[in-house]
Amino acid sequence: MNTTTPHPPAPDALQVLAFDIFGTVVDWHGSIAQEMQQRYPQVDGDAFALAWRAGYAPAMARVMSGELPWTLIDDLHRQILDTILPDFGLSHLGETERAQLNHVWHRLAAWPDVVAGLTRLKAKYILCTLSNGNLNLLTRLSKQAALPWDCILSAETFHAYKPDPRTYGGVARVFDVAPDEVMLVATHHDDLAAARACGLRTAYIERPLEYGAQHPKDGQAVAANNLHARDLLALATLLGC
C-alpha cells in the first residue's frame, strides 16, 4: 500500500510537523552496520546494531523511573556500548575508539527521500524534530545530512523522554498553538499513540527496512493515524506540498 488518508486534517489548522528521528528520518541500522563493517569486519554488524538499539528503551526507562538521574542519549548510548562490546569480542577497545564509535549516532544517514520531502513540507509548515536524541546529537546529525529543520526540539528541551506527555504537549506550548495544530510524524506506533493521547495529529511512515533487510517491519496502516505514507515525499503529496 502506498498511502491512505483515514482522517485527513483540515490543512489550514495544521502549523507544525514534529518528526521522530531514529528510524523515521535516519537509517540507524544501516548506518551502524556499515560503520561496523568498515571498522571491525569480523563483527556481525546487523546483530551489533540491533543489540545497541535494544538497550535504548530500557536505559531511558531507568532514567524516567528515577533509578538513573537525567542522562543525555549520547551518554546512554555509551553505557550500552560498553555493555555490549564484550558480547562481540571487542572488550579490548580503548577510550578513543569507544568515543569515536559512539559518535556514529551523530553520523547516521538520512533515508533517500528525506531531504527532498522535508524541503517540500518546509514551504508550508514549521518543521521541528521531536526526538529522544540530545541537542548535540540532533544538531550534528542534521548538519551532516543537510536536514532543513526550522527548529530542533529534543527530550533535552523538555527534560523528559518520549512517550512522556511533556514532550508532545511541549511542542504545542513552545510554538503557542493548539495540540491539534501539531502533527507527529513517526514510524513507531507507540510514539504516535502517545502523541494522539496528548491531542496531536499523527502520520505514520512505513520504513520497512528500519531493522535491516533481514528483519522487515510490518508497515500496516493503523486507522487511528490521520495519515499513512510510504515516505516523506508521499507525506508531502498527502499534505498538498
Add this chain to the structure above:
Amino acid sequence: MNTTTPHPPAPDALQVLAFDIFGTVVDWHGSIAQEMQQRYPQVDGDAFALAWRAGYAPAMARVMSGELPWTLIDDLHRQILDTILPDFGLSHLGETERAQLNHVWHRLAAWPDVVAGLTRLKAKYILCTLSNGNLNLLTRLSKQAALPWDCILSAETFHAYKPDPRTYGGVARVFDVAPDEVMLVATHHDDLAAARACGLRTAYIERPLEYGAQHPKDGQAVAANNLHARDLLALATLLGC
C-alpha cells in the same frame, strides 16, 4: 574602520558560532518603525520602537531578580506594549490589534548581509542562536527571514536570560565543547563581556543603525574582543570562510 583582529583565534579550535539576534542579526528598530508607519502613521515610529525596546532590559531584570516568575519574551513584549500604548495615543487598541502588533517581533527583517554571511560561515562552523527571544519567536523570525541556523538556542532553553552565565556556558555544554571553542557574535559590548567572563571567544559586529539613523551607535573596537567586523560578510572573511 572595517575590521581588526586583536586576538585571532586558532581556527581549528573554534567549532560553534552563537549569535545574538536583536540588533546583531535583525533590524528591530527599522522593522518596528516601518510597521508602525504602515499601521498607525500618526505615531512617531522611531520613538515607539525605542520605547518598546527600552522596557526590555528592566522587564528581564524583574524576572531574574525573582520579582516576576519565569516569563517568555513574547509575554514581556506584550506587557511592555500595554504599558507604552497610552503614551502614543493608542490606548484604544483592542486585544486582536495588540496581539498582531506584538507579533511584529516574529517578523523582524534581517540586515542585508545576514543570509549570505551565515551561509558562508555555515560551511565551517555550527551556527546557533543565543538570544533572550523565546523559541517560538526565534523559529518564526528565522523561518520568514530564511536564516540557516543549525540549531536554535534561547534563554528558554536554559531558563535564564543573558547575561546569566548559564546561557553562555550552556552553549558549550549543549555541544560538548570547551567554552573557548564557542564564539559569541553580537553588537552589544555588555553581552560580549559576559560571554568572555565564561571563557567564550567574542566577535563584535558594528551595526551603526541599530537604534535608527537618528541615533547612530559608536561602533569602536574594544580590544578584549577576538574579532571586530563591520557585518557578517566581513566576519566570514576574517574566519576564512
